[in-house]
Amino acid sequence: xxxxxxxxxxxxxxxxxxxxxxxxxxxxxxxxxxxxxxxxxxxxxxxxxxxxxxxxxxxxxxxxxxxxxxxxxxxxxxxxxxxxxxxxxxxxxxxxxxxxxxxxxxxxxxxxxxxxxxxxxxxxxxxxxxxxxxxxxxx
Amino acid sequence: xxxxxxxxxxxxxxxxxxxxxxxxxxxxxxxxxxxxxxxxxxxxxxxxxxxxxxxxxxxxxxxxxxxxxxxxxxxxxxxxxxxxxxxxxxxxxxxxxxxxxxxxxxxxxxxxxxxxxxxxxxxxxxxxxxxxxxxxxxxxxxxxxxxxxxxxxxxxxxxxxxxxxxxxxxxxxxxxxxxxxxxxxxxxxxxxxxxxxxxxxxxxxxxxxxxxxxxxxxxxxxxxxxxxxxxxxxxxxxxxxxxxxxxxxxxxxxxxxxxxxxxxxxxxxxxxxxxxxxxxxxxxxxxxxxxxxxxxxxxxxxxxxxxxxxxxxxxxxxxxxxxxxxxxxxxxxxxxxxxxxxxxxxxxxxxxxxxxxxxxxxxxxxxxxxxxxxxx
Ligand SMILES: [Zn+2]
Numbered sequence: 358x359x360x361x362x363x364x365x366x367x368x369x370x371x372x373x374x375x376x377x378x379x380x381x382x383x384x385x386x387x388x389x390x391x392x393x394x395x396x397x398x399x400x401x402x403x404x405x406x407x408x409x410x411x412x413x414x415x416x417x418x419x420x421x422x423x424x425x426x427x428x429x430x431x432x433x434x435x436x437x438x439x440x441x442x443x444x445x446x447x448x449x450x451x452x453x454x455x456x457x458x459x460x461x462x463x464x465x466x467x468x469x470x471x472x473x474x475x476x477x478x479x480x481x482x483x484x485x486x487x488x489x490x491x492x493x494x495x496x
Numbered sequence: 497x498x499x500x501x502x503x504x505x506x507x508x509x510x511x512x513x514x515x516x517x518x519x520x521x522x523x524x525x526x527x528x529x530x531x532x533x534x535x536x537x538x539x540x541x542x543x544x545x546x547x548x549x550x551x552x553x554x555x556x557x558x559x560x561x562x563x564x565x566x567x568x569x570x571x572x573x574x575x576x577x578x579x580x581x582x583x584x585x586x587x588x589x590x591x592x593x594x595x596x597x598x599x600x601x602x603x604x605x606x607x608x609x610x611x612x613x614x615x616x617x618x619x620x621x622x623x624x625x626x627x628x629x630x631x632x633x634x635x636x637x638x639x640x641x642x643x644x645x646x647x648x649x650x651x652x653x654x655x656x657x658x659x660x661x662x663x664x665x666x667x668x669x670x671x672x673x674x675x676x677x678x679x680x681x682x683x684x685x686x687x688x689x690x691x692x693x694x695x696x697x698x699x700x701x702x703x704x705x706x707x708x709x710x711x712x713x714x715x716x717x718x719x720x721x722x723x724x725x726x727x728x729x730x731x732x733x734x735x736x737x738x739x740x741x742x743x744x745x746x747x748x749x750x751x752x753x754x755x756x757x758x759x760x761x762x763x764x765x766x767x768x769x770x771x772x773x774x775x776x777x778x779x780x781x782x783x784x785x786x787x788x789x790x791x792x793x794x795x796x797x798x799x800x801x802x803x804x805x806x807x808x809x810x811x812x813x814x815x816x817x818x819x820x821x822x823x824x825x826x827x828x829x830x831x832x833x834x835x836x837x838x839x840x841x842x843x844x845x846x847x848x849x850x851x852x853x854x855x856x857x858x859x860x861x862x863x864x865x866x867x868x869x870x871x872x
Binding site (some may be wrong): 360361362363364369393420421422424425426427429430433436438439441443451452453454455461463465466477480482 | 619620623624625626627628629630631633637638639641642645646686687689690691692694720738739740744
């Protein structure tokens with residue numbers, strides 16, 4: 358099994374193009390202010406189709422995480438052990454990511470994290486790193 | 497609905513490996529046993545309800561199963577609700593029986609995920625697969641991590657679920673895995689997707705299971721005195737993927753249980769045993785708490801101190817559950833609950849009044865609850 362590619366459609370393409378340009382974006386409803394990921398045609402809260410694509414500040418917190426010790430596809434063998442985390446953007450939407458540049462045992466619930474877009478096989482992935490503010494808190 | 501529908505027969509194949517056998521042939525084998533247990537000829541069945549298989553799911557599956565059974569039922573259908581589907585199918589079959597649309601229903605399941613394809617358990621999960629998000633286990637690992645972080649849960653609180661299931665399964669000649677597990681062995685198990693160790697994860701099994709439903713009135717007419725009445729049914733859907741749901745540790749299992757207990761008209765403490773969907777150890781702790789059987793964050797401590805064997809605080813998964821009897825999704829739990837209520841279980845709970853079964857699927861996306869009463 359080879360590395361998966363994101364599905365590109367008129368709805369999802371702007372998300373990936375924004376990541377190429379260094380920005381993580383989400384959708385925000387013009388009717389009810391709901392903010393969400395991943396891309397949908399209609400607001401999952403009020404079903405309105407009137408929304409705008411908004412850049413995220415790139416700051417977030419950790420909700421939960423796992424560490425893969427099993428490579429479920431050949432291309433992942435070189436990555437294990439790697440973490441996948443649920444994070445919550447400060448603007449509200451939750452997403453899956455990987456928190457890079459730290460040991461997985463350094464992760465904590467509610468730890469502050471910062472967006473670090475990283476290209477893997479030419480795909481710009483919205484990874485995160487632990488914020489420096491955490492280290493100050495620890496000290 | 498309360499008590500108006502009964503489970504009049506149960507049957508299952510041995511669980512484990514059935515190389516070179518078709519999953520539908522396993523269903524037919526289990527159905528033959530269930531029909532004999534109910535004392536019925538197959539032609540009396542006019543409703544066939546089947547959960548889609550995990551190995552190589554296909555379209556028109558209810559019809560393929562009916563064809564193999566040589567039946568042209570009034571209702572023949574397949575449902576996808578992941579692991580909650582079997583209790584949900586029982587619900588729809590019971591509603592159709594009570595509406596007078598059918599007389600006798602077969603609810604059945606067969607799979608060859610062990611010797612056939614287990615690709616579904618390892619699958620890349622949508623566009624998030626670009627992050628390395630693969631497998632069924634990872635969704636539960638995310639919940640397990642959230643649970644242990646919020647409550648400061650020691651590993652032994654998860655371990656007791658696996659250790660007890662394996663002790664129960666060792667007593668079950670039909671079980672897939674009959675090797676007992678010590679707490680020491682559990683704690684030394686290697687990580688699959690951390691924090692899930694090997695023995696936190698259920699089996700991947702081949703096997704078939706079937707039950708027969710009819711109205712209470714019909715069972716009396718046929719003189720089926722061992723028929724076990726269904727007194728409570730509930731369902732609820734979490735729907736949101738693990739990473740999108742607002743709280744990983746409050747699932748809609750609570751609503752499913754509330755609906756079932758309200759229909760049954762019994763209190764939580766009236767339950768004599770529970771067969772809880774243990775695809776992973778954390779789901780047992782989470783279900784006990786969502787169902788209102790233990791305060792939040794305490795189920796594991798109580799399981800460890802008072803036990804969850806047949807003489808414990810609450811006897812759980814007395815035939816081994818998904819961790820030891822069979823990894824097939826859920827019907828085996830219902831069959832064991834029926835055997836307990838009939839007083840025919842291998843590890844029998846003393847004079848059970850009410851039996852509880854949970855089914856759930858996805859990453860705790862789907863929930864269904866069944867409560868059984870005593871044969872009359
Ligand atoms: Zn809206």
